[in-house]
Amino acid sequence: MDREQLYKFFEGTASVEEGLNIKSWVESSAENEQAFYDERKMFDALLLHSNVLRDSVSCDNEEESMPSKPIRRTILKMEWLKMVGVVLLTLSINYFYQQYKESLYAQSMNIISVPAGQRANITLPDGSNVWLNARTTMQYANSFNRNERVVILKGEAYFDVAKDKKHPFIVQTEKYDVEVLGTQFNVSAYPGEEEFETALIHGSVKINLQADPCKSIKLVPDQKAVLKDGKLEITKLDDCDSYRWKEGLICFKDKSFLDMMKCFEQYYGVQIIVNNKEALKYYYTGKFRQADGIDYALNILQKDINIKYEKTDDGSIIHIN
Template sequence: MKTSPVAPATGNFVSTRNGSKSKLQLPDGTQVWLNSGSNISYDNDFNGTSRQVRLTGEAFFDVVKDNARPFIIHTATVDVTVLGTAFNVRSYPEEKVTETSLIRGAVEVTLKTNAGKKVLLKPNEKLIVSNDSATIKHDSAKDTRKRPATMTLTQVHHLDRDSVAAEVLWTKNKLVFDGETLGQVARRLERWYGVTVTIQGDELKNIEFTGVFDDDNLTEVLYALQLSGNFKYEIKKNEVIIIP
């Protein structure tokens, strides 16, 4: 999957199809890497008193610092406010959560359904927000009682001690699965390779996978997953069928 610079489309709207990624520069110089199956838009007055964009899908932002004009990213679940920083936002409508992963600087995340609920992230922290989130918890919380949907504050995951955070390896053309179920992996494969994936048998959907694929093709990824997941697969043009 190749990455290439893309100029904003008419109306300041940029989208990427499944199987592709884009890189663009906003009018203030901010760099944006847009993952597959994603889109970003901004108004014509972006260089005015505020810098605001709307995101559906996943993007990595390297924001130019401007103390007088905060940079705000609007998603369906949260708003992310920054001055100058680098971070990743993942907010696909078909997924259950929105993730904000901070690499450097500082960001403030506001819950859309509760403007008074704000979380300030520090470098290497990640906030995972359920679409109907109502409370905040930490990974270390020992309370195992059933709770309403939550916002979970955790750490970004470095697969190796000095490696780039797993959450942003997609910008390096690396496909990463970090304890994800086969059902989640299937959706990632659909966006990454521009295919349709069908899983036959619900018992397969909950098998978990962890791994990094560096510019591997679809067949190579499926073969590796098959070895650890004990399933079979068929590829028919742009459709993948996974069977027990």
């Protein structure tokens, strides 16, 4: 890439077409990305250096117009200016490097968000198929599958990963990273909640603790890892119906009423307050269609349990009485 075009881009005088060309060039390889950052560092260094010199000359001219000072004081002043210039230069380079890196990262990411009560199905550039549950966000880079296969997940997703031994598939969540080569598995990791679960249907997965990558566990088919009391526990996967959400079904097998309400909160993005303590003794097995909505589900439950519910005007809070 021509240095003059890059400097026009740094100055903010490049055209939209030139900017898109530079963005495409940077994303084409890791070497180009590094060259872009190196040129930006040089540009910032030259820019700040010229500013520091101009300020220094201005200060020197002021000194000449004033009565003479002791030579030692002048020398100390020049040394102080040099020190300030070095500090400012270092801070400026680090700041602009980080800013441009974050800006470029944001521009090169694909972000898919699924609203409450909905689900979505997408195919990634490597051929992997992903179902995203309600209130879920997933991000992946435009360079996905060139150097690595990494997705950032906030919520719940079902993955059918295309095999590629050279590029492991990694799902990053707030607490754990799930790494695979080619398999089918479900990950539930909604942000701000203590719950985390990975269920393996086919293949194999490795779960790494972000705080300590050396600590990891492996799953075999029909196993799931569930976070309990701050630790991952491996249990047998004896009910796959709970992962039929990708078919639009909310399935319960011997679930407590409170756990059911928590599921509804996740799917529909509402807050449910249970005031009826008798309802907490109830366990339920059955299925609901996600598209039918929470009112339909609660009306069905009313036939079996003596409950009533009220919603706030905006529908964001539901009281179970």
